[in-house]
Amino acid sequence: MEQKNKDQFGSDQALSRCPFDICGNSLRDYTVVIYVPDCPEYRYTKEKRVVPPLERAFESTVGFVPKIVVARDDQMLPETGKRFDHEILIGNRFQRKGVPEYRPGSLRYGVTEDGTVFFLTPVPVFAGQLWVRFLEEFAGHPSNSDSTYSEFSLREGLKEEPLVTRDSISKLGYRKVFEDRFDGTEVNWEEWKTWTDGPSSCGFLAKSQLSLSDGKLIISGDWKENGEYGTGWYSGGIGTVRTFCRGYFECTMKCSQTYGRGCDFWSAFWIWDRYMHSAGGPGGCEMDIVENFGKDYHTSCFWVSETEEEQDLSNELYEAPFLGLDFENEFHVFGLLWDRDLYRVYIDGVLICASKYCYGTSEVPETVWLNLCVPEKITRSHDEHTEMVVDNIQVWQLPEDTVES
Secondary structure (H helix, E strand, C coil): CHHHHHHHHHHHHHCCCCCEEEEEHHHCCEEEEEEECCCCCCCCCCCHHHHHHHHHHHHHHCCCEEEEEEEEEHCCCCCCCCCCCCEEEEHHHHHCCCCCCCCCCCCCECCCCCCCCCCCCCCCCHHHHHHHHHHHHHHHCCCCCCCCCCCCCCEEEEECCCCCCHHHHCCCCCCCEEEEECCCCCCCCCCCECCEEHHHHHHHEEEHHEEEECCCEEEEEEEEEEEECCEEHHHHHHHEEECCCCCEEEEECCCCCCCCCCCCCCEEEEEEEECCCCCHHCCEEEEEEEEECCCCEEEEEECCCCHHHHHHHCEEEEEEEEECCCCCCCCCCCCECCCCEEEEEEEEEEEEEEEEECCCCCCCCCEEEEECCCCCCCCCCCCCCEEEEEEEEEECCCHHHHHCC
């Protein structure tokens, strides 16, 4: 990496005059500190999921990668101390002079008076996209530009990402092409289909687990001694008959109560063509907008099936514990903006993550799914009932992407 830097800037003397300046500090003197939540269920693999996307973002924008350190929240220093002289901080509970307190329901980033760069986000793996967005806002470099910076000089400031709403989507030219508010007495089977009917993992999927009540879709998870497919755990799910390629997808729902990943039912709002095999891009992608594994434990994930990128990973996972939200007892709005550049996931209008894994965004029509998923084992007692409650779902598309299928 050092030799590459010398080639770019010409000489050792040129290296001392780094053209990237933040409040009088050279970007080359900075250390990136990524704080991840101190949570036993937090499944980041820092070498594969956190650091490489950020390294690529630095390399593509400024031509080199600064030192990057991954630490846990419980290793944070008090406001009076610094881990390094010049820091780029990523996380949401910093104790540094000039860094505002994290506010749930917002995404903010900026530069303090002494040149500390901060990103207040609950999703550290999102840091690469945030760095690009930060430079777009503070240095005026378009995020979709393929060229690197030649120089910049940044000063103190604070930016907050605007909320995404149906109104803001409409102003971008999107028009509503599908909606279900679940009025009536039963699912509209002209618009919806089931994932499958019968065995699924450790239980069964059945239409009997789907019901409408007070304008809401209820997908129930129960143990049944005399179920239609035998004794066992029962759940259900539905997918749109129509398929969609690109657009803004939004679901207002309350997630099921769950005991965690891999041991209980979990709520999911996602997009997939079940017969698809791809490495992303032209071949498609599974877009898990939300898979909920706890009262305040959100995940989004983008899966492809045939790639050896990212050290043999087949997905890009975004975990967001400790958002300060209650997914089990409150309704929240989950959204995905899927366009030609990125997949962007929102909760209550706040940008949570962005990805184009692995070879760009999907270019094929896919089905929208709502499922209370059945794992390989369930540890809850047989007399416990759980349910996923959906208030409404909408799909918005640009006119050029609206194709009947």
